[in-house]
Amino acid sequence: MNGAIKVGAYVVGLAVVFGGALGVGRVVGPVGDAVAEAARDTGHSAEPGAGHAAGAGAGHDEGHDEAARAPAVPGGLQVSQGGYTLLPEADEVKVGERTDFRFSVIGPDGHPVTGFTTQHDKKLHLIVVRRDLTGFRHLHPTQKGGVWSVPLELPAAGEYRAFADFAPEGAEAMTLGMDLSVAGDYRPEPPAVPAETAKVGDYTVTLAGDLVPGRTSMLTLSIAKDGKPVTDLEPYLAAYGHLVALRDGDLAYLHVHPDGAPDDGRTAPGPDITFYAEVPSAGTYGLYLDFKHAGTVRTAVFTAATGPDPEAGGATAPAGDGHGSHEHGR
Numbered sequence: 001m002n003g004a005i006k007v008g009a010y011v012v013g014l015a016v017v018f019g020g021a022l023g024v025g026r027v028v029g030p031v032g033d034a035v036a037e038a039a040r041d042t043g044h045s046a047e048p049g050a051g052h053a054a055g056a057g058a059g060h061d062e063g064h065d066e067a068a069r070a071p072a073v074p075g076g077l078q079v080s081q082g083g084y085t086l087l088p089e090a091d092e093v094k095v096g097e098r099t100d101f102r103f104s105v106i107g108p109d110g111h112p113v114t115g116f117t118t119q120h121d122k123k124l125h126l127i128v129v130r131r132d133l134t135g136f137r138h139l140h141p142t143q144k145g146g147v148w149s150v151p152l153e154l155p156a157a158g159e160y161r162a163f164a165d166f167a168p169e170g171a172e173a174m175t176l177g178m179d180l181s182v183a184g185d186y187r188p189e190p191p192a193v194p195a196e197t198a199k200v201g202d203y204t205v206t207l208a209g210d211l212v213p214g215r216t217s218m219l220t221l222s223i224a225k226d227g228k229p230v231t232d233l234e235p236y237l238a239a240y241g242h243l244v245a246l247r248d249g250d251l252a253y254l255h256v257h258p259d260g261a262p263d264d265g266r267t268a269p270g271p272d273i274t275f276y277a278e279v280p281s282a283g284t285y286g287l288y289l290d291f292k293h294a295g296t297v298r299t300a301v302f303t304a305a306t307g308p309d310p311e312a313g314g315a316t317a318p319a320g321d322g323h324g325s326h327e328h329g330r
């Protein structure tokens with residue numbers, strides 16, 4: 001099926017996941033309330049599609065549907081949102097040099113925020129990726145007062161985007177994005193075709209599912225090592241897998257999570273990890289799956305293009321003209 005892979009869940013997914021996974025219950029506002037409620041209904045976070053699960057078989061209350069769909073602007077596109085602003089100490093990183101990357105989240109009162117609500121075992125998640133969808137990394141900076149810091153080494157020049165994913169105490173979870181420049185000879189990776197498999201080390205990850213714009217899509221990622229299904233995945237950040245999706249073109253950020261949790265008595269530790277996701281528009285997306293096995297976290301990288309919307313009367317989205325899969329480890 002020519003790589004017509006579907007991912008979904010946007011800002012909505014993020015909020016649901018965070019609100020539910022840890023019982024955070026701090027998401028506020030009309031959207032947050034709805035998704036938090038949806039998450040409580042399911043008893044777990046792992047359903048970014050909560051609220052629009054008609055089709056996904058998750059059986060959520062339809063009543064959440066409208067509110068859950070409300071966010072118009074995807075996460076990660078803004079450096080400032082709702083009174084919170086991301087402030088890097090420096091927005092340049094030297095190529096190939098390991099430095100401490102430091103930044104703060106400035107709150108509505110003009111001071112660095114020091115109180116954060118834990119989401120997925122961490123108070124802040126930092127994603128860094130180059131504009132051409134390569135070089136993805138998922139980091140966990142350490143906090144000292146109002147300053148976050150993490151060792152960062154970017155081996156290739158280019159324009160990068162850094163996403164901070166966090167929830168200030170008493171405020172709704174959000175993802176802010178900031179640009180990072182790495183001076184040097186930048187050669188963007190050529191666009192490649194979407195692929196259903198990705199290799200990372202001895203592991204092969206296979207992606208199944210259809211990515212339909214504006215709809216909740218179920219994605220299944222299956223992990224095999226040396227050709228054998230992996231059935232002993234280890235929990236990482238309170239899940240068997242974490243999936244980040246970034247839209248090609250503007251790096252709109254979509255953080256989705258699996259259906260089920262390691263301790264819920266029904267979720268198997270592989271080989272399949274199921275996600276509910278929704279992409280807001282037709283196009284190409286970079287998908288990054290973090291999973292942990294044998295004590296090591298690895299990232300499988302996919303490129304996926306949306307398929308046609310079955311209700312759109314045959315309109316089709318481009319399916320093979322985007323970025324291709326970039327295999328890498330880390």
Ligand SMILES: [Cu+2]
Nearest residue numbers: 122125126139
């Ligand atoms: Cu993280």
